[in-house]
Amino acid sequence: MDNSNDIKQTQNIVCTKPRxxxxxxxxxxxxxxxGVVHRLIAEIIEEMGAENITIGIAPVGCAVFAYNYIDxxxxxxxxxxxxxxxxxxxxxxxxxxxxxxxxxxxxxxxxTAETIHAANRGENIxxxxxxxxxxxxxxxxxxxxxLEGMTTSTTPYGRRVDLNGYPLKITELLAQLxxxxxxxxxxxxxxxxxxxxxxxxxxxxxxSMASRGTSVVEIVSTCSSGxxxxxxxxxxxxxxxxxxxxxxxxxxxxxx
Amino acid sequence: MEEVRLMKGxxxxxxxxxxxxxxxxxxxxxxxxxxxxxxxxxxxxxxxTGMVVLQAESEVAxxxxxxxxxxxxxxxxxxSSSPGISLMAEGLSYIAAGELPALVVNVMRGGPGLGTIHxxxxxxxxxTKGGGHGDYHFIVLAPSTVQEMADFVGLGFDxxxxxxxxxxxxxxxxxGQMMEKVVLPKPRPRRSDxxxxxxxxxxxxxxxxxxxxxxxxxxxxxxxxMEENNLRYQETYSIIKxxxxxxxxxxxxxAEYLMVAFGSMARICxxxxxxxxxxxxxxxxxxxxxxxxxxxxxxxxLSRRVKGILVVELNAGQMIEDVRMAAMGRIPVAHFGRxxxxxxxxxxxxxxxxxxxxx
Numbered sequence: 001m002d003n004s005n006d007i008k009q010t011q012n013i014v015c016t017k018p019r020x021x022x023x024x025x026x027x028x029x030x031x032x033x034x035g036v037v038h039r040l041i042a043e044i045i046e047e048m049g050a051e052n053i054t055i056g057i058a059p060v061g062c063a064v065f066a067y068n069y070i071d072x073x074x075x076x077x078x079x080x081x082x083x084x085x086x087x088x089x090x091x092x093x094x095x096x097x098x099x100x101x102x103x104x105x106x107x108x109x110x111x112t113a114e115t116i117h118a119a120n121r122g123e124n125i126x127x128x129x130x131x132x133x134x135x136x137x138x139x140x141x142x143x144x145x146x147l148e149g150m151t152t153s154t155t156p157y158g159r160r161v162d163l164n165g166y167p168l169k170i171t172e173l174l175a176q177l178x179x180x181x182x183x184x185x186x187x188x189x190x191x192x193x194x195x196x197x198x199x200x201x202x203x204x205x206x207x208s209m210a211s212r213g214t215s216v217v218e219i220v221s222t223c224s225s226g227x228x229x230x231x232x233x234x235x236x237x238x239x240x241x242x243x244x245x246x247x248x249x250x251x252x253x254x255x256x
Numbered sequence: 257m258e259e260v261r262l263m264k265g266x267x268x269x270x271x272x273x274x275x276x277x278x279x280x281x282x283x284x285x286x287x288x289x290x291x292x293x294x295x296x297x298x299x300x301x302x303x304x305t306g307m308v309v310l311q312a313e314s315e316v317a318x319x320x321x322x323x324x325x326x327x328x329x330x331x332x333x334x335x336s337s338s339p340g341i342s343l344m345a346e347g348l349s350y351i352a353a354g355e356l357p358a359l360v361v362n363v364m365r366g367g368p369g370l371g372t373i374h375x376x377x378x379x380x381x382x383x384t385k386g387g388g389h390g391d392y393h394f395i396v397l398a399p400s401t402v403q404e405m406a407d408f409v410g411l412g413f414d415x416x417x418x419x420x421x422x423x424x425x426x427x428x429x430x431x432g433q434m435m436e437k438v439v440l441p442k443p444r445p446r447r448s449d450x451x452x453x454x455x456x457x458x459x460x461x462x463x464x465x466x467x468x469x470x471x472x473x474x475x476x477x478x479x480x481x482m483e484e485n486n487l488r489y490q491e492t493y494s495i496i497k498x499x500x501x502x503x504x505x506x507x508x509x510x511a512e513y514l515m516v517a518f519g520s521m522a523r524i525c526x527x528x529x530x531x532x533x534x535x536x537x538x539x540x541x542x543x544x545x546x547x548x549x550x551x552x553x554x555x556x557x558l559s560r561r562v563k564g565i566l567v568v569e570l571n572a573g574q575m576i577e578d579v580r581m582a583a584m585g586r587i588p589v590a591h592f593g594r595x596x597x598x599x600x601x602x603x604x605x606x607x608x609x610x611x612x613x614x615x
Contacts, residue, residue, distance in 0.1 A: 053462040067471045073460040075327045076473035078350050084317040085324030091308045092280050092330045096462055117313035
């Protein structure tokens with residue numbers, strides 16, 4: 001006998017989908033970190049009661065369709081230019097909560113100049129940086145953050161630093177700039193990590209509204225499809241390999 | 257009485273922008289247009305009108321700031337010169353695809369490459385035929401005086417908001433750098449957030465309960481929907497072509513020959529034409545004010561009764577293609593141009609006219 005309707009009662013609800021997450025089917029692969037981070041952003045904006053003042057800037061990359069899932073106003077930027085787009089959106093609308101959501105190729109390769117200069121000007125924006133060490137959308141090519149020796153479709157024999165240079169620790173670089181007030185590296189591979197990541201993103205959003213300068217929240221992430229691993233194995237591989245180059249924790253936490 | 261001021265074309269752009277109530281300017285220094293940014297920084301409009309002025313780290317960043325600002329419904333602009341406009345090409349395509357109103361000023365210098373800082377009109381193709389990727393146009397205004405530099409700021413924004421399409425002021429280095437008398441437009445306040453919400457219901461401003469989310473994206477993976485988007489852009493362009501052609505004709509009523517020139521070259525041609533008329537040669541001038549949409553009908557009409565056309569440009573022959581298409585092979589159409597930043601004097605133009613058209 002199906003008694004599911006008896007169970008579906010308000011008093012039995014322990015967890016719901018955030019109101020700002022809509023019902024569109026996500027295109028993200030099983031095991032991908034994007035879905036979790038999207039949910040956190042939706043939860044935080046809802047909890048802050050900020051949907052009517054929030055402007056999200058989507059990147060080019062897998063998260064180009066972020067606007068399909070989080071029910072807020074969005075601008076979809078050209079590849080790498082989200083921090084420039086956010087700069088103008090925030091300066092012209094200083095009472096708005098403006099954040100960018102960018103992958104490693106978008107933020108640390110093609111958009112390096114826009115990222116560094118927006119942070120160096122201390123733009124009052126929050127930058128959410130998904131670092132999975134690979135280009136997901138275009139099919140798994142080398143990213144600036146690809147680890148040494150890591151196999152990708154454009155480094156089929158592994159990344160060689162003599163040919164391809166070194167994994168770019170752009171978050172460490174951003175922490176050096178006086179314009180940044182809060183620079184942190186998080187992950188979402190365990191419930192505890194998810195809770196910490198949520199607190200970090202919320203802090204970044206609050207910094208934006210308090211005009212404290214630029215906040216950067218890097219989320220070390222999995223790309224099970226690009227890495228060609230099961231979701232479980234991708235999580236383990238991330239902890240065993242990515243955390244060595246990109247250790248989680250605060251790099252800078254200042255209130256200016 | 258109106259106050260007459262003496263200033264450079266580039267300075268007039270800056271003053272006109274503040275007075276029009278522009279919300280934001282984002283630019284990067286490049287000769288011969290740096291006075292736009294310099295004048296705005298000196299005017300400190302953030303203290304008076306609240307206008308944002310920002311020196312960006314590159315032209316790439318500047319045009320994407322324009323994209324971001326325009327997406328929130330604000331009146332935003334940038335200015336640059338030829339190599340800088342090339343860097344902006346991707347962003348211009350996005351702004352056109354996003355159907356965003358914005359104003360872009362190109363004070364042209366000689367190219368290709370780093371070229372020269374001296375005047376040129378060699379970006380005609382880039383401005384009127386696209387410049388970035390995809391099927392798009394923007395409205396291109398070609399000022400020939402400092403007064404028009406000032407006036408076209410307001411005109412450009414008015415057209416940009418009317419049609420939700422970017423507008424460009426395509427000036428040459430002469431118009432940008434020369435000093436002339438100008439009457440600046442009357443100051444008007446910037447639009448309030450309420451006015452913006454009414455005028456731009458599509459603006460990305462934060463989603464109130466009263467409406468669905470606003471998304472500014474230029475991505476559409478469904479080819480049928482992407483074709484619909486393109487057809488919508490083309491529909492807008494056809495209305496602009498029908499309603500917004502601007503053109504000045506001088507001495508065309510009795511003209512037996514024509515010169516066609518825009519910007520500073522139209523002024524040099526006018527002097528050459530007056531000299532020719534002093535010798536009994538009846539030449540008229542067509543000065544396209546909008547380069548896109550192009551005054552095809554004016555030239556088509558005149559080509560039925562004049563004997564020949566000289567197109568005078570500071571390039572190797574660009575606008576002449578549009579003139580030839582309008583003349584449809586009815587009469588000879590020849591070109592005279594100087595390259596590399598050299599500006600011809602009226603006598604050179606007249607000599608070229610005699611040699612290539614009158615002969």
